[in-house]
Amino acid sequence: MAPQLDGYFKQVDKLSESFIERLRKAVAIPSVSADDERRPDVVKMSEFLVSELTALGAHVESRPLGLQPGKKDLHLPPVIVARYGSSPNKRTILLYGHYDVQPALKDDGWATEPFTLTVDDKGRMYGRGSTDDKGPVLGWLNAIQAHKEAGVELPVNLLMCFEGMEEYGSEGLDDFIEKEATPGGFFEKADAVCISDNYWLGTEKPCLTYGLRGCNYYSVSISGPGQDLHSGIFGGCAQEPMTDLVRVLGKLVDTDGKIQIPGINEMVAPVTAEEKSLYGDISYTMDNLYESLGSKTGIFPDKEKTLMARWRYPSLSVHGVEGAFSAPGAKTVIPAKVVGKFSIRTVPDMESEKVDSHVFKYVKDEFAKLGSKNTIDIRLIHAGNWWVASPKHWNYTAAGRAVEKVFGVKPDLTREGGSIPVTLTFEKATGKNVLLLPMGSSTDAAHSINEKLDRRNYIEGTKLLGAYLHYVAEEEMKA
Amino acid sequence: MAPQLDGYFKQVDKLSESFIERLRKAVAIPSVSADDERRPDVVKMSEFLVSELTALGAHVESRPLGLQPGKKDLHLPPVIVARYGSSPNKRTILLYGHYDVQPALKDDGWATEPFTLTVDDKGRMYGRGSTDDKGPVLGWLNAIQAHKEAGVELPVNLLMCFEGMEEYGSEGLDDFIEKEATPGGFFEKADAVCISDNYWLGTEKPCLTYGLRGCNYYSVSISGPGQDLHSGIFGGCAQEPMTDLVRVLGKLVDTDGKIQIPGINEMVAPVTAEEKSLYGDISYTMDNLYESLGSKTGIFPDKEKTLMARWRYPSLSVHGVEGAFSAPGAKTVIPAKVVGKFSIRTVPDMESEKVDSHVFKYVKDEFAKLGSKNTIDIRLIHAGNWWVASPKHWNYTAAGRAVEKVFGVKPDLTREGGSIPVTLTFEKATGKNVLLLPMGSSTDAAHSINEKLDRRNYIEGTKLLGAYLHYVAEEEMKA
Ligand SMILES: [Zn+2]
Ligand SMILES: [Zn+2]
Ligand SMILES: [Zn+2]
Ligand SMILES: [Zn+2]
Numbered sequence: 001m002a003p004q005l006d007g008y009f010k011q012v013d014k015l016s017e018s019f020i021e022r023l024r025k026a027v028a029i030p031s032v033s034a035d036d037e038r039r040p041d042v043v044k045m046s047e048f049l050v051s052e053l054t055a056l057g058a059h060v061e062s063r064p065l066g067l068q069p070g071k072k073d074l075h076l077p078p079v080i081v082a083r084y085g086s087s088p089n090k091r092t093i094l095l096y097g098h099y100d101v102q103p104a105l106k107d108d109g110w111a112t113e114p115f116t117l118t119v120d121d122k123g124r125m126y127g128r129g130s131t132d133d134k135g136p137v138l139g140w141l142n143a144i145q146a147h148k149e150a151g152v153e154l155p156v157n158l159l160m161c162f163e164g165m166e167e168y169g170s171e172g173l174d175d176f177i178e179k180e181a182t183p184g185g186f187f188e189k190a191d192a193v194c195i196s197d198n199y200w201l202g203t204e205k206p207c208l209t210y211g212l213r214g215c216n217y218y219s220v221s222i223s224g225p226g227q228d229l230h231s232g233i234f235g236g237c238a239q240e241p242m243t244d245l246v247r248v249l250g251k252l253v254d255t256d257g258k259i260q261i262p263g264i265n266e267m268v269a270p271v272t273a274e275e276k277s278l279y280g281d282i283s284y285t286m287d288n289l290y291e292s293l294g295s296k297t298g299i300f301p302d303k304e305k306t307l308m309a310r311w312r313y314p315s316l317s318v319h320g321v322e323g324a325f326s327a328p329g330a331k332t333v334i335p336a337k338v339v340g341k342f343s344i345r346t347v348p349d350m351e352s353e354k355v356d357s358h359v360f361k362y363v364k365d366e367f368a369k370l371g372s373k374n375t376i377d378i379r380l381i382h383a384g385n386w387w388v389a390s391p392k393h394w395n396y397t398a399a400g401r402a403v404e405k406v407f408g409v410k411p412d413l414t415r416e417g418g419s420i421p422v423t424l425t426f427e428k429a430t431g432k433n434v435l436l437l438p439m440g441s442s443t444d445a446a447h448s449i450n451e452k453l454d455r456r457n458y459i460e461g462t463k464l465l466g467a468y469l470h471y472v473a474e475e476e477m478k479a
Numbered sequence: 480m481a482p483q484l485d486g487y488f489k490q491v492d493k494l495s496e497s498f499i500e501r502l503r504k505a506v507a508i509p510s511v512s513a514d515d516e517r518r519p520d521v522v523k524m525s526e527f528l529v530s531e532l533t534a535l536g537a538h539v540e541s542r543p544l545g546l547q548p549g550k551k552d553l554h555l556p557p558v559i560v561a562r563y564g565s566s567p568n569k570r571t572i573l574l575y576g577h578y579d580v581q582p583a584l585k586d587d588g589w590a591t592e593p594f595t596l597t598v599d600d601k602g603r604m605y606g607r608g609s610t611d612d613k614g615p616v617l618g619w620l621n622a623i624q625a626h627k628e629a630g631v632e633l634p635v636n637l638l639m640c641f642e643g644m645e646e647y648g649s650e651g652l653d654d655f656i657e658k659e660a661t662p663g664g665f666f667e668k669a670d671a672v673c674i675s676d677n678y679w680l681g682t683e684k685p686c687l688t689y690g691l692r693g694c695n696y697y698s699v700s701i702s703g704p705g706q707d708l709h710s711g712i713f714g715g716c717a718q719e720p721m722t723d724l725v726r727v728l729g730k731l732v733d734t735d736g737k738i739q740i741p742g743i744n745e746m747v748a749p750v751t752a753e754e755k756s757l758y759g760d761i762s763y764t765m766d767n768l769y770e771s772l773g774s775k776t777g778i779f780p781d782k783e784k785t786l787m788a789r790w791r792y793p794s795l796s797v798h799g800v801e802g803a804f805s806a807p808g809a810k811t812v813i814p815a816k817v818v819g820k821f822s823i824r825t826v827p828d829m830e831s832e833k834v835d836s837h838v839f840k841y842v843k844d845e846f847a848k849l850g851s852k853n854t855i856d857i858r859l860i861h862a863g864n865w866w867v868a869s870p871k872h873w874n875y876t877a878a879g880r881a882v883e884k885v886f887g888v889k890p891d892l893t894r895e896g897g898s899i900p901v902t903l904t905f906e907k908a909t910g911k912n913v914l915l916l917p918m919g920s921s922t923d924a925a926h927s928i929n930e931k932l933d934r935r936n937y938i939e940g941t942k943l944l945g946a947y948l949h950y951v952a953e954e955e956m957k958a
Contacts (some may be wrong), residue, residue: 008740025760186590213711217809230690232897236736236794237768237785239776243732246797250729253722255849259713275689294815297718297852306716315715317813318725320803325820327801330696330860332822332897334796336773341804343811345714359604370734373776381809418711418811448706 003155005405009463011150012142016459019142020125022052023458024117026099026134027127033077033100033168041165042077045099049080049137049162056144058084058160061186065165065172076172077164081186083145085157091472092157094190094430097137097197097210098166098421101129102447109449123455131453132446136196136439137187138163139458155473157467159190166197166422174425181429182435191433192395192472193426196465199415200441203454206403206464208396209436211311211415212423214346214386216355219322220248220363223337224374231332238334242324244372245338251366252342253316256299259311259344263358264314271308278391279304282412292442311415315345341381345417352383384419387427387434395433398471405471406464437468482634482949484884486743490629491621495938498621501531502937503596505578505605505613512556512579512647521556521643524578528559528616528641535564535623537639538664544644544651555651556643560665563623564636570951571636573669573909575901576616576676577645580608581926588928602934610932611925615675615918616641618937622945634952638669645676645901653904660908671874671951672905672913675944680893680921682933684762684943685874685882685943688915690790691902693825693865695834695954698801699727699842702816703853710811717813723851724817730845731821732795735778736788738823742837743793746829750787757870758783761891771921790894795826820860824892824896831862863898866906866913874912877950884950885943916947 012019031045032038046062053060065076077100104114109128112118117127129135140160147154161180165171180186200207222241229238253259284303290296300306309315322339325331346355360378367376390396391413403411420436427434437462445451491498510524525541532539544555556579583593589596589605597607608614619639625633626633640659644650659665679686701720708717732738763782769775779785788794801818804810823834839857848856869875870892882890899915906913919939924930 028682065706205494215711215811217811224774224776229772230897231794231796231798232694233822233895234789235796236788236792238772239734239736239778240796242797242799244734246725246728247734249725254850255718255723255726257718293708293713293717295703297703299716299718299827309715310713313715315710317714317719317722317811319710319810319812320721320805320814321800322805322807324799324805326799326805327711330820331798332694332696332796333798335799341809343710343809345711358945372734416712417714418709
């Protein structure tokens with residue numbers, strides 16, 4: 001039978017101003033994890049969550065993660081874990097979010113104070129962390145509150161995991177999750193995982209995200225002279241590392257994104273008919289692409305090829321060069337050592353180590369062709385695996401029904417090009433299905449200036465999170 | 480008849496400790512022209528020169544250059560001009576030097592305090608500006624003082640031009656020199672110019688420098704997206720400016736320094752037999768090259784080819800990329816706009832504008848081959864011409880005899896790969912021969928940490944400067 005959600009929805013509407021107030025309080029705490037001096041604010045934000053969750057009747061624990069590696073006397077912010085309900089007759093859903101934010105300064109070009117939630121007449125709520133990820137985290141708290149105040153029982157148990165270092169590499173989190181997912185751990189009873197930390201493909205239609213690309217990030221160093229040289233004095237008589245580096249980097253990928261490294265494209269899983277069929281329905285146009293690029297410099301002429309290129313094919317980007325002259329103006333330096341940075345986005349069925357060995361061999365071979373006396377060193381800086389879940393799992397079908405209920409449309413089934421490493425960590429640690437259920441839209445500008453969350457996405461999103469829990473309970477009964 | 484220099488030389492030896500004291504006082508004034516906050520120290524250094532020159536009996540003027548372009552309320556340091564002697568029966572030599580210095584911080588890696596002259600047991604005098612260019616400037620003051628105290632008359636008139644912005648582009652100086660070289664100007668009577676602001680080729684043998692390469696510095700911008708993109712989200716679906724840039728930069732020059740741009744090498748003047756003969760005598764070995772490179776990554780196996788590559792052939796260096804990721808670590812950015820910087824060192828008979836048009840055409844052609852939708856913009860940032868003087872001019876033969884007298888060896892006749900733009904300015908403005916007469920040696924590390932001037936170079940160099948004035952007077956009589 002269809003869940004009775006009217007009371008809950010009405011309560012969300014009734015409480016909407018107080019939910020925005022809750023977000024305002026959270027945005028006002030500049031919990032920037034990348035900035036050591038802001039660490040007390042990150043901790044303050046964790047305390048805010050503890051106090052809000054406690055007031056809602058949840059069992060809450062603030063778990064220390066110890067000292068931050070590489071820093072003296074700097075403690076990592078705690079992981080806030082919470083439990084709401086523990087009925088053995090109910091499914092248990094594990095929720096993840098993060099309460100830290102990207103750095104933000106008014107001087108970066110913000111139109112408003114970044115740590116003051118500012119709502120405009122179109123309901124756009126500007127502020128750092130509004131959409132990434134304080135809005136979604138508070139969405140869960142809002143959902144609990146609205147259920148309580150509407151007198152509607154939550155049909156599932158909730159476990160929560162809110163971390164404070166996501167924007168700085170989730171330092172210490174993997175070990176924590178793995179430990180808590182073992183028997184006796186806090187996350188032991190989780191039946192499925194739901195993460196709300198990504199975005200709709202567009203601005204109108206919600207999506208469920210079932211896949212992420214991985215990323216193998218490389219550095220290629222070329223060094224020659226013992227120190228930087230002046231090009232006037234030495235130009236023409238010494239082999240220059242930068243000359244070699246641009247030649248090598250120029251061999252990696254062509255203008256149309258085709259990776260030139262033999263063996264890489266060969267590892268990509270072929271597109272099945274079933275997979276292909278998922279792309280036709282997706283609400284996306286080339287104009288959407290051009291708008292988000294801010295240009296018409298796309299590679300492919302149509303939606304399907306474009307989305308597949310972003311989601312299910314590998315890509316190679318050259319990010320930059322360390323050690324060369326990078327400031328404005330003119331400096332006549334011959335850099336002694338330059339380090340090119342590039343990465344490959346990986347997809348099924350690419351194996352990370354095989355990718356490395358193809359990359360290493362190719363780069364060394366291309367360098368050898370130059371006949372240079374300089375020295376090359378190519379290495380992997382980090383690797384994160386791709387992830388693909390089954391969009392047919394009850395965790396997804398429940399979320400799909402919830403979207404239809406709240407928004408009146410079937411959600412887009414999307415993948416994403418970027419990685420959200422914690423997704424894979426939860427999947428591996430719990431062995432359960434992981435759903436990415438975004439709240440914000442494609443125009444929210446997470447990590448940029450003028451980050452915002454639309455009022456509609458926040459309030460209807462709160463309804464969606466609650467509705468999802470009801471459909472999850474339903475699906476369970478059918479299962 | 481050979482000049483009588485014994486009395487002068489003895490007096491220099493006698494005064495040597497006070498000359499070092501003079502250098503110590505000058506080094507203690509951190510006259511860093513690049514640092515706005517140090518401007519009062521640059522001015523203080525100019526006042527030090529005024530006071531020292533006045534005490535020696537010179538006529539001195541501190542000439543304002545007005546406000547620094549692009550800065551609010553920041554005055555350029557003055558040019559100190561001075562006249563010592565104005566006999567109509569004597570030749571007049573115009574001396575140039577600069578009293579500003581490169582930035583220096585102990586934290587950069589200096590073994591000693593950069594603004595405290597520290598003399599070690601091998602007579603190496605460490606300190607910012609010791610060799611570039613306070614030592615040589617004070618060398619002229621020392622020479623005047625020793626003549627006075629020895630009761631030896633200077634056989635030439637001296638004009639001096641000491642500037643305080645050399646390390647920051649000699650802002651305002653060209654116009655000043657051009658104006659003062661016209662009839663009625665301070666430099667009107669100059670018969671030749673002597674600049675002491677470069678270095679010996681090695682550490683044992685002085686040199687006279689008769690040529691400099693020019694430099695055409697280019698930026699090539701490639702832009703596509705409206706803002707930086709995340710490679711996870713957009714990698715594979717958009718043409719990336721950095722991909723195009725490394726491909727274009729990779730076409731400019733090969734590992735062995737051969738410029739790939741058609742038309743450039745064709746403009747180079749052929750080596751004459753006479754010119755070739757100058758190279759055999761030069762005191763230089765491949766080990767000298769390897770020592771200064773700090774590596775064995777030279778292009779040519781022999782001295783002649785190596786020196787010609789540095790002095791009389793063009794070279795192309797890729798300096799770096801602005802707008803890409805250049806910090807340590809890993810950032811998954813697709814930069815929206817990247818600006819490659821490269822420069823070509825020019826030599827006779829390359830014409831600057833022709834170089835530009837070959838470069839522009841080639842870069843645009845290579846970019847067009849990529850078939851990219853991104854936008855390219857290539858432009859010249861600055862150009863400075865090459866310069867070659869005749870080493871047979873009396874200004875050079877006099878200096879050569881002075882070297883033989885003081886050091887007992889014939890000097891190397893050298894050119895330099897880098898540009899000293901003021902050389903060309905003086906030549907054009909006065910129409911007279913310009914001599915580069917260095918005081919410091921190749922190991923002095925101007926612009927680097929642990930800059931030094933050897934005591935021998937300073938004291939014997941002071942003798943050389945004085946002796947040069949005597950031989951200049953002699954040559955004049957023969958002329
Ligand atoms: Zn996030
Ligand atoms: Zn984020
Ligand atoms: Zn200098
Ligand atoms: Zn200098």
